[in-house]
Amino acid sequence: MNRLTNAEMADMHLAYGAANGNARQAARTYQDRFPNRYIPGHRMFTNLHQRLRDNGRFEINRVNAGRQRHVDVEEAVLDHFHGNPRSSTRGAAAVLGLQNHWVVWSVLNDNNLHPYHFQRVHALNPQDYEPRVQFAEWYLNKELQDPNFSELVLFSDEATFTRSGVFNLHNNHEWQLNNPHIVRDHGYQQRYSVNVWAGIVHNQIIGPHIMPSPLNGNNYRFFLEEVLPELLENVPLAVRRRMWFQQDGAPAHYHIDVRNYLDAQFPNRWIGRNGPVAWPPRSPDMTPLDFFFWGHMKSLVYATPVQSEEDLVARIAVASGDISE
Template sequence: MAAEPPRRGDHARQSFSNEEYADIFYLYGYCDGDAAAARREYLQRYPNRRPPHVTVFSAVYRRVRGTGNVQRQQRDAGRPGGIPRIPRAEDEEILSKFQEDPTTSTNIVARRLGVSQWKVWSTVHTAGLYPYHYTPVHVMEEGDPVRRLDFCRFMLNADAEDPMFFRKILWTDESKFDQDGITNYHNLHFWAPKEQRNPGKKRPSKSQRRFSLNVWMGIINDNLIGPYFLPNYLNGENYETFLREDLSGLLHDIPLATRQNMWYQHDGCPAHCRVTVRRWLDENYRHRWIGRGGPIPWPARSPDITPMDYYVWGHMKSIVYCDNVPVPTLDQLRDRIINATNDIRRTLTSNVIKSELRKRMRVCIRNRGSHIEQNL
């Protein structure tokens, strides 16, 4: 009868004698940490032995470095579900450091206790701990949760009365795009052969010749409006000029029936709160605009419940700055913004507005008006 083929993950449970593990460890170092080469060398030297999987070589090295032992730590076979053995005093000391300060790092704990970082990682992993990331959120001020609750309740009630309500709202916002974008250097790498010296790659940043673009955009149902390039310094006067002279042209392709029943939304930035701006909105969107001082007040510090923030800007900037290289000229930055808009426009669906927005507002109500990003 043919032997049963090894199941996925069986190689991780292979056990060898101390002598075999010693040879595995030696050849991993002999081949300068190349596990595949070490396995080939092992097969040539010991053709009559059971061949170890390629992952065994690096696993043995980590185990020796972390614990000083070549053999894996055994689990208590008599306990149900393969529950790990009771931690030793050293493990308990490691875990106590994370109980005292859940924000600490494996590197800090390893240095303080004089153990390897791999040992710390192994202990917290066995204990079922996982390093969760913080979610950046706006600082809530007094009264913000109540205003967010009131707004979300109004919106969901209006949606229940009129299933097309969310599709009638033109959500708008402005965002700055500069030549550098946002770069996470922690995740920016240059791959090169290990034996090669550090190539000393550089990435230009913080040019003295700075330029940026202030972009207005809107989204209604499954239509993306814009981009429109506003003055870099936006004030009430030039924002009012934009509403009076340019907005209607941007909405030219929106059906007339939609425009006649459309709501206008913007946030509470100072330029939006100018008296003449609010007067113009009252005249052109009577009882149908959302904003500071409007018939439906916009709750401050609420980017998590507007599709411009939770969908459009993040998506656009990931396209505009996809190569992690500063944009060389203002014209190229403008072209990238236009191209990114066209990319998003081709894939935009009404679910971005109706389904996602409804879900976020319900979560906001469940959280009593507090932050919701960590619950999505």
């Protein structure tokens, strides 16, 4: 760990003033002036100035800080995570020679840095990018032709809810300012899962509806013919008459009977694999269900441990209602 002397901190503050309060420029100025010294992260320049202005000294005001921590410890922690945002608190403590990783955590917490957990997404192949661009350009052109076009597209998707929710990605995180909901995965002897279909058209959630498992072309077409019309009853008739239907390229969606039905029900107005408008492969992130609905719903469903399959189904219905409100 690099300890900063009072003289070094004074020189840092002079560099901060020379840079007119620009912390990044101050770090560069300090490095130019003292090339043989340890160069702190740019946040430390701002922190030192703030402490000097508030407390009249470089070190933290012990009364306000509520814990005994030296300036060099905080600076070292922030500098470490600035260069290694995916580091763990224990790993950082080991690198910095700190005996307690909670010291690292408290520094991060005081600076409003929290662990952001990754979401799993489909890996894109090199050939996937062009279809995504083509679809985006088509969609934007439709918006230019009809400013209300986005209100006519029914985006749809299926998701699987299990007893334990989502995969445990505790070791995959970054420390960032925004802290999302965290869902933990646990192992159970009794396992069950529920397949759920949902749609979004304009600002209205359609469904959700529990789908059979496994999903195939026959039961998916039955859903489209017999169930979907009922789910759309509250959608204005003027919207339904002009509605576009979107689906991804799942095997059940690609069944010939499904495509024939969509051709008849949504003539030249459906988006999907081998449809009038092609849906780009491996692109669930381009639908509002993926980047908004499913994650929000799962954070509500798994707020407390699920007790049974019936409990899981009931929570899905309640969560959907809460989101709609």
